Amino acid sequence: MTITQLYYVLAVAENQNFTKAAQKCFVTQPTLSMQIQKLEDELDILIFDRSKKPIELTDVGRKIVNQAKNIVNESYRIQDIVDQQKGFIGGEFKLGIIPTIMPTLLPMFLKAFIKKYPKIKLKIEELTTEDIISRLNEGHLDAAIAATPLETESIKERVLYYEPFVGYIPEHHRLHSKQKISTADLDIDDMLLLEDGHCFRDGVINLCKTFKNQADTSFQLESGSIETLIKLSNEGMGMTLLPYLHTLDLNEKCKQNLHFFNEPSPAREVSLLYHKSELKMQIIEAMQDVISGIIRGAIKFQNVEIISPLPK
Template identity: 75%
Template sequence: MTITQLHYVLAVAEHQNFTKAAQKVFVTQPTLSMQIQKLEEELDVLIFDRSKKPIELTETGRKIVSQARNIVNESDRIKDIVDQQKGFVGGLFRLGVIPTVMPTLLPMFLNNFIKRYPKVKLKIEELHTEAIIEQLQDGHLDAAIAATPLDLPNIKEQVLYYEPFVGYIPQGHRLHRMEKIKVDDLDLDDILLLEDGHCFKDGILNLCKANRTPGENDHFQLESGSFETMVKLANEGLGMTLLPYLHTLDLKESEHANIRMFQEPNPAREVSLIYNKSELKMQIIEALRQTIAGVIKGAIAYQNVQIISPVHKK
């Protein structure tokens, strides 16, 4: 049994196809098939049911794949130990970022990080929290930036910053005249929301402690994937919306008059660097944390905050 064979098994388990798995691990399909067959012969079990389309794991195969992930992670740790001992910060690093953080935070730190750590090859992917958790647990991501706390047993969290919720309330709205708003002032029926899958929407639902309930006077229902769309609709008099603080920095000067902060403590989301408990590539994770901390302090100075859970509690 070899580590290489286990890598091949994990690739087939992921793609459920020998050809795609071979492409993933950069070998020919016959080579990959032969190595997996050798492993099956050595163990005297079938790992994959090849009669199914797509290929499926056998019951024993599922247990083998679970253990194979642990073994491959531990083998990666050996190289990681050597890299840390040498002070080497480099290599491929796969980072997931949730959509409501990507457009604001990434431009703030990415250029600095690339210049400081030119040997790191960052592969960044925009993903919803659910996909991030799955890919962290499967070893397809090294770390991610997401709203926390998630309170998952296999995921570690390092808080990067607290980002207040901000009301965007256009002229003509009942709350526009207020200098600061309270949570009790909010009515979900006139708040434009992000679509399902965004943890920021779940945070708003938690903040308001209610689900959206369409009423008789509703003329439309809209859930957008874009803060920009919601701001434009609010400007057209179709409601108000809530934004993460950093998104307000990119608003037009004329739109700043529509921003309303909450009375303290400010409801806020906690944004963290999250990673698997195996703690691989910690030197790069720490480099990311330090780089982000260096740029975020000047952008967000709010301290008296109330953290709103990103996990919707029905």
């Protein structure tokens, strides 16, 4: 039994196809099939039911795949140990970031991070929280940045910063004249929300107390981007809430529509996520240091109340 054979098994289990798995592993399909067959012969069992289309795991195959994930991850840790011993911070690093954080945070830290750690090859994807959790568990991401806490046993969280919610309230709205707003002022009926799948949307709904007695049909408008919400709000379609970092690049006219909350300000917790197997920790810690250092100068709020990103 070899780690390579287990790696091939994981590839077939994920792709449910020998040809696709071979392409992902950069080997020929006969080579991959032969190695898996050798492993099955050695164990005297079938890992895959090849009669099914797409290919399925057998009952014992599912148990083997679960154990193979642990073994392959632990094999990667040996390289981690060597890298840490040598003080090497480099190699490929796959990072996922949720859509409501990507456009504001990434431009703030990316240039500084690349300059400080030129040997790291970053691969960054914009993903939903659900996809991030799935990919971290499958080993397809090394880390991610998302709103927390997520209460996922297999995922560890390192808090980067707390980002307050800010009201965006256009002229002629009932709350526009108020200097500061409170959660009691919010009415879900005139609130513009992000569409389903965004954890920031769930945070806003959790903040709006009136939602408890409202049906989903009470939403007037939903959108896929915060920029669209701002434009709709400017057209008099309702108010919305923005993450604080999104307010920094608004033009002066739009900034006149910003209304901060009474303290403690409702806020989201933004964290660096990684699998409990703790691979590539030297890169994760390097990223945490760079982001924390940069964000310290951007967010001055101290007295905040964390709003859960999980739907109630």
